[in-house]
Amino acid sequence: MRENDFTRILDWPGYRVYRHEIKEEEKRLRLWVRRKRMNRKLVCSGCGRKLEEHHDVSEREVRDLPWGAYLTTVVVEVYRVRCPDCGVKVEKVPQLPSKAPFSKRFEEAVGQACESAAARQVARRTGLAESTVRAIDLRYLERWEANRRKPPLRHMGVDELYKGKQDKFLTVVCNLETAEPLWFGKERKKETLDEFFRSQLMSQQRKRIEAACVDMWEPFRQSIAQWAPNCRIVYDKFHIMQHANDAVDEVRRAEFFRQGVKKRGLIKGKRWLLLSRWKNLAIQQRGELNRLFQLNRRVFKAYLLKESLEWLWDYHYEKAMFNYLRKWMDQLKWQRLAPFDKLADMLLNHLDGILNYCRTKVRFGVVEAVNANLRLLINRGRGYKNLRYLLLKAKRLAAANLEFVVVQRIMKAA
Numbered sequence: 001m002r003e004n005d006f007t008r009i010l011d012w013p014g015y016r017v018y019r020h021e022i023k024e025e026e027k028r029l030r031l032w033v034r035r036k037r038m039n040r041k042l043v044c045s046g047c048g049r050k051l052e053e054h055h056d057v058s059e060r061e062v063r064d065l066p067w068g069a070y071l072t073t074v075v076v077e078v079y080r081v082r083c084p085d086c087g088v089k090v091e092k093v094p095q096l097p098s099k100a101p102f103s104k105r106f107e108e109a110v111g112q113a114c115e116s117a118a119a120r121q122v123a124r125r126t127g128l129a130e131s132t133v134r135a136i137d138l139r140y141l142e143r144w145e146a147n148r149r150k151p152p153l154r155h156m157g158v159d160e161l162y163k164g165k166q167d168k169f170l171t172v173v174c175n176l177e178t179a180e181p182l183w184f185g186k187e188r189k190k191e192t193l194d195e196f197f198r199s200q201l202m203s204q205q206r207k208r209i210e211a212a213c214v215d216m217w218e219p220f221r222q223s224i225a226q227w228a229p230n231c232r233i234v235y236d237k238f239h240i241m242q243h244a245n246d247a248v249d250e251v252r253r254a255e256f257f258r259q260g261v262k263k264r265g266l267i268k269g270k271r272w273l274l275l276s277r278w279k280n281l282a283i284q285q286r287g288e289l290n291r292l293f294q295l296n297r298r299v300f301k302a303y304l305l306k307e308s309l310e311w312l313w314d315y316h317y318e319k320a321m322f323n324y325l326r327k328w329m330d331q332l333k334w335q336r337l338a339p340f341d342k343l344a345d346m347l348l349n350h351l352d353g354i355l356n357y358c359r360t361k362v363r364f365g366v367v368e369a370v371n372a373n374l375r376l377l378i379n380r381g382r383g384y385k386n387l388r389y390l391l392l393k394a395k396r397l398a399a400a401n402l403e404f405v406v407v408q409r410i411m412k413a414a
């Protein structure tokens with residue numbers, strides 16, 4: 001095989017192979033390349049300026065895609081230029097995206113592999129260290145993020161993610177229309193969300209935000225009111241229903257302790273059933289709940305209240321929605337179910353943001369889906385100390401629609 005054929009198979013545009021070395025025992029192929037004669041224009045890696053003269057030349061060796069069973073590395077001649085703006089700088093070579101010893105297309109292959117497999121597996125397959133695979137994946141994702149068109153933010157979601165004892169809470173901002181996470185912030189204060197608005201969006205972009213789906217968490221509401229003047233707050237149905245579930249659970253616990261030892265057994269182990277929706281239960285599970293309800297009317301009442309609250313979001317007109325909520329609250333009279341009285345107060349205090357759903361239909365459930373995907377990634381990736389990496393990974397996941405099984409499941413349940 002002549003060097004010409006090597007050049008053709010290697011296929012690095014603008015470069016030709018001028019020397020090669022095959023080590024049969026080690027199954028290694030080494031290729032030396034330099035610029036083709038017509039490819040003489042150098043580009044400053046600092047500013048992109050085109051330059052004719054080079055300052056000096058050196059060699060760099062990078063790993064490239066394998067040739068059959070051969071691990072292949074390429075030794076590239078790299079020039080330095082004397083740029084009027086940047087001084088002495090290394091030239092820009094498309095196949096050398098970073099200082100790491102890998103070609104761009106090798107990094108792309110590793111990054112793509114990381115989309116469907118854990119870094120550990122990709123490491124085993126490529127013979128690289130796991131930390132190296134992660135570093136390559138991160139660069140791959142950074143390049144992808146830098147080169148793509150970013151969808152506008154019109155409906156945003158804000159949620160918090162519990163990341164464990166050390167980091168506690170993360171604030172997660174997402175785009176409800178694309179179901180992609182946009183930003184992470186430490187803690188969940190007003191200042192946290194302020195930082196998102198300040199650092200991630202221009203004034204024009206902030207004005208374009210129409211709605212935000214959030215939990216009834218005052219610091220977030222305040223931040224949104226301050227930074228996004230045209231944004232309507234819509235309180236997230238899922239969060240409200242979580243509060244309703246908490247109320248059911250509180251009633252259950254109180255009743256459990258009020259009962260004698262004998263009846264406790266009936267309530268015990270029913271927590272999950274009580275927090276499930278009736279329509280999702282099997283006949284046998286419904287029977288179990290019915291037996292419990294016959295013995296304890298208060299738990300029964302609490303369950304009904306929770307179930308019927310869910311219908312609130314079937315209304316499309318503010319007035320009808322409000323009337324339904326009022327009727328729901330009327331049922332609380334004389335019940336002496338303290339957790340539900342508390343919930344009712346909370347709903348009244350956030351009435352505007354609940355009724356806003358009639359004015360701006362946001363996609364409920366996206367916030368939970370984004371959260372679920374993040375937890376999936378964290379569990380699979382063993383941690384993600386680098387939050388930037390976690391964010392890019394989740395963005396890519398959302399954009400590529402790779403693992404939206406979780407989303408679909410949650411959307412269906414909504």
Ligand SMILES: [Zn+2]
Pocket residue numbers: 044045046047048049083084085086087089
């Ligand atoms: Zn320059």
